[in-house]
Amino acid sequence: MKLIIATVRPDKLNDVLEALYRAEVRGLTASRVMGHGGEVERVENYRGTTVKMGLQEKVRLEIGVSEPFVDVTVKAILGAARTGEVGDGKIFVLDVEQVHRIRTGERDEAAVTPTIPAGV
Ligand SMILES: Nc1ncnc2c1ncn2[C@@H]1O[C@H](COP(=O)(O)OP(=O)(O)OP(=O)(O)O)[C@@H](O)[C@H]1O
Ligand SMILES: [Mg+2]
Numbered sequence: 832m833k834l835i836i837a838t839v840r841p842d843k844l845n846d847v848l849e850a851l852y853r854a855e856v857r858g859l860t861a862s863r864v865m866g867h868g869g870e871v872e873r874v875e876n877y878r879g880t881t882v883k884m885g886l887q888e889k890v891r892l893e894i895g896v897s898e899p900f901v902d903v904t905v906k907a908i909l910g911a912a913r914t915g916e917v918g919d920g921k922i923f924v925l926d927v928e929q930v931h932r933i934r935t936g937e938r939d940e941a942a943v944t945p946t947i948p949a950g951v
Contacts, residue, residue, distance in 0.1 A: 832927040832943055833901050835894040838866055839912040839920040844890050850911035851894070854903045857944065860893040868918050887918065895930055897943045 839847055844861070851859065865886040872883045896904050905922055913919050932942040 832898070832930055832939060833896055834925045834927050835892075835896060835901070835904050835908075836923040836925065837892045837894070837908050837912070837920060838864065838889045839892065839908065840914070840918065841888055841890050843912045843914070843919075846911040847892070847908055850907040851904065854900075854907040856894060856896065856900060856904050856907065858895065862891045862893075864889050864891045866891075868921075870917055889920065895927060895943050897940045900943075 837847075841863070866889040867884055867886055870885065872885055874881050874883045892908075894904055901924060905924065908922055929939060930942040931938050935942075
């Protein structure tokens with residue numbers, strides 16, 4: 832299993848959620864976060880010029896998936912979150928050791944459903 836952590840623009844969230852839904856990805860966590868993506872602002876003041884490392888509002892998605900869903904999930908986010916301007920965001924894919932569904936006690940692949948993406 833993998834944990835896909837994506838940081839996207841808040842105004843792209845609906846498009847991303849729709850793309851994930853169409854890709855049959857179910858189960859995710861979304862949070863409002865502040866992020867820095869390398870863009871710095873030069874600020875003039877009495878000491879000269881300083882650099883302000885600004886923070887922008889972003890949305891962080893955490894999606895736990897079984898292996899067959901890794902690529903479809905990444906593709907759905909790439910396709911829906913992109914504007915082509917700097918600051919579109921990042922996707923991290925992390926290994927996951929265990930997943931447990933609390934209601935049933937199912938674990939690992941059985942706990943991240945569905946297991947087979949449509950069309951595979
Ligand atoms: N290396 C990183 N580690 C953690 N979060 C990051 C990292 N890079 C970007 N982010 C998150 O993604 C958001 C958007 O980043 P951004 O799109 O600017 O990335 P980038 O790599 O600088 O790409 P671009 O060149 O398109 O700006 C940031 O505000 C931050 O929340
Ligand atoms: Mg950037």
